[in-house]
Amino acid sequence: VDKLSSLKYIFLAGEALPGSLIDDFNALNTGIVLENIYGPTEATIYCSSYSTSDWQGQSRVPIGKPLSNMKLFVMDSSSKLVPVGVPGELCIG
Numbered sequence: 001v002d003k004l005s006s007l008k009y010i011f012l013a014g015e016a017l018p019g020s021l022i023d024d025f026n027a028l029n030t031g032i033v034l035e036n037i038y039g040p041t042e043a044t045i046y047c048s049s050y051s052t053s054d055w056q057g058q059s060r061v062p063i064g065k066p067l068s069n070m071k072l073f074v075m076d077s078s079s080k081l082v083p084v085g086v087p088g089e090l091c092i093g
Helices: 019-026
Strands: 009-012 033-038 048-051 072-075 089-092
Touching: 019 033
Parallel strands: 009 033
Antiparallel strands: 033 048, 072 089
16 A cells, blocks of 8 residues: 555546445545546547546446546437436447
8 A cells, every 4th residue: 555655546447347446445545536437448548537536335336427528428229319317328429
């Protein structure tokens, strides 16, 4: 833990972030901000970010909000926007 003292952020990406990892990390009391970063592998980009400092122990860790210059849309099979909470396809712009 002492070797981490110079870090301000840790960015995690590539796989779904389990909430138990956030709990374990927070128990270390490092003061480091843990960020969950999302992006599609086939595009090798990051498009959204979620600061785990906002995490309240929900069952899943959110992928967060779009990064600057990015937009996220959830669309149905007819390419129409779906309401919040309705499953659909994530489209990134």
